[in-house]
Every structure is written in C-alpha cells, then in structure tokens.
Amino acid sequence: MSPVYEFVLLLLFSNLLPLLLAAGFPRECPPSFPCGYLGDVSFPFTKAERQDCGFLPIRNCDDPLSHKMIQPQKNGTWFQVIRVTQLLSNPTTPFTTFQFRDEDLYALLQNQSCEAFRSNYTLPHTSPFASFSFAFTTTLVRCNRSLPFNPPTNMCNYTKCHDYNLYFGYNHSSSLTACTEVELPNKDVPDGINPFAFLTADVLIKVELTNECLDCINRQRGLCQLDSRERFYCAKSYASTLLAAGLVVLLVLVCCFWRKIFYPVFWRENPTHRIIENFLKEHGPLPTARYSFLEVQKMTNSFRNKLGQGGFGSVYKGKLPDGSVVAVKILSISKGNGEEFINEVWSISKTSHVNVIRLLGFCFENSRRALIYEFMPNGSLDKFIYEEKNELNDVHQLDWKILNDIAMGIAHGLEYLYRGCNTRIIHFDIKPHNILLDEDFCPKISDFGLAKICARKESLVSIFGARGTAGYVAPEVFSRNFGVVSHKSDVYSYGMMVLEMVGRRKNVNTDVDRSSEIYFPHWIYNRLEGNTELGLENIRNENEEQMVRKMTIVGLWCIQTLPSTRPTISRVFLRTKKQFFEELDIINGGLQIK
Template sequence: MAITSFVIFLLSLLLILVQAKGRNASTCPKSFSCGNFTDLSFPFSLSTQPDCGMMSMSGCDAKPYPRIQLVPGGEWYYALEMHNSSVWLGDPKLQTTLTQHKCQAFNKNFSIPNSHFMSFHMVNINKFFKCISTSNNARNITHKKNDHFVGYNMYKGCEGFNIYYNLPKGADNLPTNCSLIRLPIHSTHGDLFNMLGPEILIEWKLSDECNECHYGGGQCQTDKANKFSCQKDAKTPTSSTDQRKVTTKRKMGELILVTGASLSTVGLLALLLFCFRQKKLWYKYLIRFWESNAEDHQKVEEFLKNYGSYAPNRYNYTDIKRITNRFRSKLGQGGFGNVYRGSLRNGSEVAVKVLNELKGSGEDFINEVASISRTSHVNIVSLVGFCFEGHKRALVYEFMPNGSLEKFIYEERSNGVRQLGWPILYKIALGIARGLEYLHRGCNTRILHFDIKPHNILLDEDFCPKVSDFGLAKMCMKQESVVSMLGPRGTIGYIAPEIVCRNLGGVSHKSDVYSYGMMVLEMVGGRKNVDVGVDRTSEIYFPHWLYRRIELDEELQLIGIMNEEENECAKKMVIASLWCIQTDPSNRPSMSKVLEMLEGKLDSLQMPPKPYLFSPSRSEVDSSVVELA
C-alpha cells in the first residue's frame, strides 16, 4: 500500500512539472534569495524588479537585516522573519527612541493601506490617545478624560501631551484635542516604554483576483481608472523574430524539464524497487516515518473532533511566536525542547513548551494533549492550548511563577536553613498526593503519569503544587488494575521496580505511588535518595537510613525542624513514603490511603516492612532502557 502511494505521488509530481507553464516565460524569477531569506517568491520581489511582486526587498547584503517595503512608495523596514503569510518587521528609528525613552516615539502612527491586490493586518498593534495637555485646554482635557478615559492608564512623562491607553482593548473614540496613534506592543506589563517594542507582526493576504491572475501567468496591475486589471504576456516580445526566439527557447526549456523529470522519476522508481527487493532497513524506516507522521496528524484531528468545543485552543506557529515575543524570555530547557515565557492577548501570562522537531514520533505530544485535556484540578497544571503545524509542536500552559520543585530541594543551604520550611513542604506533599489521587480516581478515565519527579512539579505564587508533563502518561479504564506497556518509561531514581522487572508484579497506578514516595523522601532529605556518582562502597541509601532511625525511635536529624509539630509532619511524610516504595506493588497504599496517612495522626501509623530494593547501581542505571523526560 505504501509503495503504491509513493509511486502515485511521484507520477503526480511528474505531471505537474510537465504542465508547469505561465510565468515560466516571464523575466521574473520563480524564486530568489535576499539576506538570510531563501526561496522567496511572489508577492515578494527585488527592488530592481518591482513589477515582479507587491512587496519589494532591498539591501540583501546589508547587516543585520535586509529591508522590505510593503507597498509602493511606503516606508522601509527591516525584514526580521518571514512565514507563509506573515512577516516580522523592525523599525530601527522607533527602537532608538524607545531605548532612550524619548517622546518622539509617540510621533509614529503605524498604518498600512490595503490595495486592490492585497490586504494587511497588524497583529501586535494597539491604539493610543495622544492628547494635548497645555494649560489653555487643560479643563477641556479633564472633561474629556472623564467622558472617554474611565479605566484607562495615563502616561504624562512627555512635555505638551499625555498618552491614554487601555491594554489590550485599545481605544475606539476620538475626543477633541486628541489624536489616535497606533504603536506595536510586546508586553502588557511595566511602564509604557517597556510595553512598546520596535517589532511589528504583519499578516498579509493576496486578493482572490490577484491570486488568480498571478497563477494564470499574468501580473496584477491597475488601469487608468484605478481599477484592478490583469496584464498577461506583458513581457512578450512583439517582433516576429524575437517571438520565434522566445518560442524556441520555451520549447527547449520544456523539453529539458520533461526529460529531466522523467529520468529522475525512473531513477527513483528503480532505486525504490531495488531497496524493496533487498529489504533495506533505511527504506523500512522511511515508510514507517511517512505513515507514522500521517498517523500523528490524523490522531490530532480525531482528538479535536471528539472533544468538540471542549478541546484546548489550537494555535498556529505564528501565534506561538507572537505569544512568546519571538522566544525572547527563556524559562528552561530539557531533552524535550525549551520553555518560554509568554503573554496572551488578554494579558494572561503563560509558559510555552516548544518541543524538539526530532523527538519521537509525536506520541508523547498527543499523550500530553489528550491526557491533560481530561483534567480539571487545582493540583494539575492547566493546558491553555497547543500548536501542531507540520513538524512544529508546542504546548501552552498556565504560568507558574515559582518554577519547579526541583530548584527548592537540591540547592545548597547554609546555617542549617532550608529554602522551604516544613509547613510548606508538608503542604506541597499533600497537594501532589491530591493531584495524583484525582488522576487515579477523579477522572472519567484513569490517568497514570509514569514520570512523577520534582522537575515535573510546578509551584504557583503561593507554592501550591501542580503536576505537569504528561508526555509519558497512559490512560486506562478505572476498572483496569494492570496496564500493558511495550517498554520501560520514566526517570532513573523514581521508576517503580515492576516497570523494569516485570516478574515483581503488574504495572498499575501503584507505579505512580512508588515515584511519589521516592520524591517525597528527597523533599525530606533535601538530597537525592542515592547518588550514583559516588563509589558504590561509600554510598548510603537514604530510605534505608531513615527506616533505621525510625525503627530505633531515634531523632531523624533532618535540617530545619523547629518544633514538635514540624517533627510530626516530617515523620508522617517519611512513614507514608516508606509505605509507597515497597517492592511488592500490592503492599503499597493507594493515593487515597496516602492522603489518610498524611492528614491523620502520627500515632495511628504503622511501620511498613523494610523496603528491600532498589538502590540501583551505576551499571543498572547505565543498562536500563528508559525514556528520560
């Protein structure tokens, strides 16, 4: 089936090449390069060939960027980035005035007129009122402010005028003595000069008439009455001699094109047949990638169809660049890709995880979108939306100001002081347990996370924990006690033993319980449970050390315990965690039972059996085949 599809694709390509005519005969190039931009084509053109396009490019060898003119006779800007139907522009003069906080910035008024050929939309432009503030009309301005600017912000740092704005709504009315100006914004926070930016995102759309004219071999023009006209064969020579020369060249070009395309197609088919007969591995991988990529897109479309209006927002890649202000503020990075800080049009802050294009087949991405879209809980991070455009994949989450739990429990401390006090640590442990109980019991479909670790616990401004990163999650019916898995998944140090050694028991929600227990023990100790970087003979397995001290009724000697109440919280966290990391999954409590232990009295807790395991050696770590998040 895959062979047949590929052959049909090649033959279709040949047919398109054979039929390609029209503007081939024109003096206008099919594509050109300018600066860092390659494969540019209509409606772009070089300034030396203005008739070949609508938007002119100039200074292609200039640094740092080439220049672009959107409309004939219009202003020139830097061309920063280009996409299918949008372009990022840079205004160097505006950048200078904004950097120096000069009020000349408010003399600008960005406006691009639409033409018969194309229309423009300025995405990150906001409207502002520039109102004269001289003493002669101060009373009038005050009156107008009461009428028009209720709820608006005012900037009065410029001599002779004030600026009124209401982000992100902008302004619609135009009072007397005020003028309307349009300026680009890149943030909704800080003072006015920090909100403004020199970069403008322009989306353009070619008119249907011009689009049809261009692909029919003509050039979009206006006649004497300033009405649209399609000029065809404008470059065709009029003399019979010249006509014969052009005709001969055209036929020779078509012959070369057809011959080359035919030979290429035959060669590809021969190579394909050879690889099929020889069963080459690379060919199998090619077909598998081709089919899996199509399957990934089909899964996303099916997911959107099934969820209907309840599906998260879907953004295109241009939206992602606008939200992150072209990836300006990086929050962190990992094997999956990078995380950037962003802002939506309504002013809400978000964290945008942009996935590496080469990571996996897309199953992790679809897992995360499908899993987290089923959740709604205070201890589960909220998914605002996602981007799935070709190989571009991104996830848009609510922003967590305090980042991940990881940075609060492993960093070095001084003078016996913890970064987070025991009341906050206890609150975090409770919150994570509630989030996991919800995933295991509260959803219509049980969700197993399979990668619980400090890095995947995010903290809001009040240190309320939220479980994140569902790339390795697996969904199952509530009545299912054991799930099937093709291979190990998780992170070394938190993986339940039955995931690696299947003879220890079935993989189930108890695997998340194990990871939770190991993580809470690291919160208690402020260190890794086992340091695989030290000599095996000098290594101390922290859970065993804790078990021994509780068994002998000795002080835990944990850092930062100030009173008996905090000591009791610490012991409850330790005992509950020691139950969670039992080797046999059937001996581990459910997350509901873990919550009972943490919220109950210390005297009611029984000591678990000693957790025999799973202090993995370096050789075990190196030989384990796991999916590292």
C-alpha cells in the same frame, strides 16, 4: 529539453547536493548540548566524541546512570566533574567555571596522609583560546626538620609528618631556605592546626576565554579554531549558504516542469489535517485552543526568554493576546504520526484540578508540536529542596509546614488523575522537576509526556519498555517479575520524591562522609526502626519533628518493592492529612501500615 532529460537532471542535482555538502563541510557544532545533572553546557566544553567542538571534553553525557567525566588536559586523566557554571553572554563579566574531583588526592586527604603535601597541584595547560586559574588555593610551606629554621610567629605549624614540618597561615615568607612551597586547593579559610580540615580534592577551576574567542562565540556565532600556522581564526559554517544557493537553483528547475512531475504531490492531502479531522469525528471538539507555530513564535517573542529544558523539549516564557503569562513547551521529540499527541492534548485539557497544571493551548503542525501551560512564578520544586550550592546561587529553603502542604497537594492531584477524571491517567514521571509551584507555593503536577491514559475501569496498564527518570522508577516498570504496572508505579515515584523532600537532598548522595548515609531511604528507615531522633537539620520544635516523621513514614510506605504492599494513592492522600505514628509497624525489615 525533453521531459525525460529534465527529470534525470533534477534527480542528479537533488541527490548530489547533500553529498557535496557532506563532503565539503564538517558537521556543525551545536551551540549547546544537554549533559545530565550538569544541565546545558557549551563551548569550551564539548562531548568526548566531538572534540573538534571545544577543548574540555566531557563523556557519559547521554548516560543518566553514570558520572560525567572531564579531561582538563589533552590526552590526560579523566576526572569526575561535579558542576559546570557558564555565563559567556554577559559582555562585562563573562566567565566559566567547572569543578572536578581528584580521586587520588581525595584518598590521601581522607586518610590524612602527608603524601598529599609532596607536590604542587598543577593547572591544565593554557589553551590558545583561554587561561586557567584556581578559584580557591592555599600555599603551605614544607620545611625539612634536619635543617636549622626559625619559623615566623604568625604561621600555624603541623608537626605530624615524620620528616618535615608544615607551616601555613598569613604573611608567609618565600625566602625560607630550608623550605618548599606547596599550593593545594582548599574549601575553607586556613585555620587551626590541621590542614586536612580545610584542604579539598574537589577542585574549582576558572576558565577565562580570550576577547577574540568571546567575540567569535557571542557576536559572530562561530567556533574558535587555529589554522595550519597555529593562528587564531573564527570558523563559521558555510553549509547553510551553499544549501540556500542550491535550493534557489532547485526551485528554478522545479518551476520549469513542476506540472509534469510534482502536481500530484502539491495537491496531496495534508496528513496533519486528516489526523485531526478523524479525531474530531471520533471524540468531538478539542477542549483547548489551537495555535499556529507562527502564533507560538509571536507569543514567546521568538523564543527569547528560556525558562528551562528537559528531556522532551525546551520551555519558554510567553504571553497570550489577552496579556496572560504562559509557559510554552516546544517538544523536541515527535513520536508517531500525531494521534498519540492529539489524544494526550484532548485528555489532559479535560482535567481541572487545583494540583494539576492547566493546559491553555497547543500547536500541531506536522513535526512542530508545542504545549501552552499556565505560568508558575516559583518554578519547579527541585530548586527548593536540594542543598547543592555554588558561587552563583543560594538554596531557598521552605519550612516544614509548606513542604508538608506540598506533599499533600501532590497526593491530592495524583488521586484526582486516577479517580477524578473521565479517564485514568498514570503519569510515569513524578519527580521534583515536574512539580511546579504557583505564587502561594501550591503544587501542580506537570509534564505529561510519558503519561499513559486508560479507561476508568482499567487498573492495570500495558507499556512497552521502561519509562521514567532513574531514581524514581518503580521496580515493576523495569521488570515484570516484581509485579504488574499500575497507578502504584506513580505511588512509588511519589514516595521517592517525598523522601527527597525530607532529606533535602538526592536519595543517592556520594558526597556524604559515611557509606551508611549514601542511600537516604535506608538511613532514615534505620532511624525509625531504632526509634531514634531523625537527625535532620532545621527542625525547630516537636510539632515539626512529628510532621517530618509523618512525611517519612508516608515516603517509606510508598516505596516498598512489591506493588501489592504499597498503598493506593487514595490511602496516601488520606494519611498525609493525619497523624498515625502508632500505626507504624516494622516487621522483619519490611514496612507495613496497619
């Protein structure tokens, strides 16, 4: 066989193999996918654009500013999904629940309209792979007033509907000839005489997968499907098998004439090594340990204990050879050729502060990049301040003294990043999820994936495009019309976070009853302006009231629209350590601190 013929054959094979794979096999469904505030979700949920991967499609997963919408019935109405809870891997009690809001029913209940009792609330159609049931429902009895009827004595009676009476309570009889039963979702135990007090439009649905579907997902790592005769089968992709076979053939061909074609490629310099060598010549030795990806796999026990996931990667619990427990972040997004990553590792590893997470090592092998941090047993701050509950977890609330100390510690850490390091570091993603707590609830700033490093003498920075998390990003980061980007962008994010700590909720909360309370900074600002009580829960005495007022003032001080009116982080740190209510001055709707 001539060298030219061999070369042509190799080109044809290497180019046709991907085409055959793409034509013969569908794209594999991901085992799970991130969906904003819902977290990571998996089958039976699927993205709206991949409805072949499940039977409960969700849309807007990739849009951080939009509500996530779910379609419980095929080709049916889309509803705002509130939360998703999944535990499919447990062999004894696997379950899935999701909660959505029915806006039509919500409007009827809010207006206390008797139209809400006209019909039963129906479940989604049963899937071939699952059954649906309400988590919480109440049966009410609607009885026509024009027909004779003797109501049971143990039932509550609602008489404000013009053509019928409504009965609910215990041991109702289904043999009431003049009556119709109506089943509606409830949030509380039926009590009293007003059904609008315990009914809800936030519907919680349980999804129970069939045993064969659970076995397909958990044991066979497949996807539940129906064949042309509507019979169940577990679909597994054979693309990887064909690809492996193709690679074997390709390897045989390469072995035949690799010297003629690929010899120069095999001996080309590794670009990763060149990047590191150039950096070491310019900056000196890296101050932290470097690990191979094989060592990272070993320290995480092949990534078995997942602690969480963010926008830039997944975090796993691991252990160093000396027995130290660590958190290992595997980056899923690789930008540039690695120079920025190595520069970030070098700069952050030179930091040393009680309120900044300690970088213990890193991994950099071509596209594989990992960061190894000290382990924080109490996790992130967000789980201690938000009030959302579900049937699986309770809120762990911290007292105001600890919250105040956390706020002060974060300010101390930011001041160090800007003034205490050899370089100035602007974080650009200060939020509760990126504040980790050690065993004593000492806060540590983490996740420097968006950080900008600048020289000590620089106070302003240049960035391309907006960066950060919606709700915490300063106005000037979105539009330079508000001012220049500087460390005061972190001050803004810090202020928004402190206000969330004060309100123990997201700053934007659409679940509150009054529209004036939806945006918490406006609501708390109006309370301060009117010199009224803050009206917050769990404030036990005057000292705590003063502490919360101080935190509130600091938060409002930091989120002023123009960077020039915000304080420096050094002034914020000093103010968090002392009382200054007499210095609060509200002028023409704008907050200033004298």
